[in-house]
Amino acid sequence: MEIFERIGEVASQTYKYTTEKADKIARETKLKMKMNENKSKIEDLYNEIGEAVYRRHLATTKENFDEEIQNACEEIDKISKEIEQQNNELLSLKDRKQCPNCHEKIEKEAKYCSNCGMEQAQESKEAEKEVNNENKEEIKNENKSETNNAIATNATEEEKASNDSNEA
Ligand SMILES: [Zn+2]
Numbered sequence: 001m002e003i004f005e006r007i008g009e010v011a012s013q014t015y016k017y018t019t020e021k022a023d024k025i026a027r028e029t030k031l032k033m034k035m036n037e038n039k040s041k042i043e044d045l046y047n048e049i050g051e052a053v054y055r056r057h058l059a060t061t062k063e064n065f066d067e068e069i070q071n072a073c074e075e076i077d078k079i080s081k082e083i084e085q086q087n088n089e090l091l092s093l094k095d096r097k098q099c100p101n102c103h104e105k106i107e108k109e110a111k112y113c114s115n116c117g118m119e120q121a122q123e124s125k126e127a128e129k130e131v132n133n134e135n136k137e138e139i140k141n142e143n144k145s146e147t148n149n150a151i152a153t154n155a156t157e158e159e160k161a162s163n164d165s166n167e168a
Contacts, residue, residue, distance in 0.1 A: 031089055035083050038079050041079050042076050048068070049072045049073070096108055097110075099115060101116050
């Protein structure tokens with residue numbers, strides 16, 4: 001009798017395993033789709049930026065074009081973060097994660113990167129900090145003047161005074 005009970009047990013475990021696997025595959029497919037949607041959104045924004053830059057070349061008044069480019073860049077920042085999170089989720093479904101140092105895909109539970117040897121933070125939240133988008137640097141550079149303005153606004157009174165004297 002016991003043997004039949006065992007068979008039933010194994011069968012239900014196998015069933016559980018295959019439904020879990022199917023669920024994972026469905027989630028993977030969905031994530032990949034969302035990531036591709038986001039990537040094409042970024043492509044569209046690149047186009048917008050390109051057009052804005054060209055219109056700026058043609059235009060005599062230029063103020064609102066800067067704003068247009070800035071907005072598109074910020075939108076790209078936002079979508080890039082989304083893609084990054086989706087990528088982390090995708091890796092996590094495969095029990096993998098990305099090394100924040102070398103970007104190699106490694107075991108989720110790994111304490112050290114198998115590629116570069118960097119010690120891994122045990123909280124998976126840490127991985128979200130890492131930005132796996134080579135466009136990020138370009139965007140940062142484009143935003144640099146804005147950032148500098150922000151820094152100037154937040155400068156201490158002393159620094160402000162020295163800035164004022166520089167301008168004078
Ligand atoms: Zn590494």
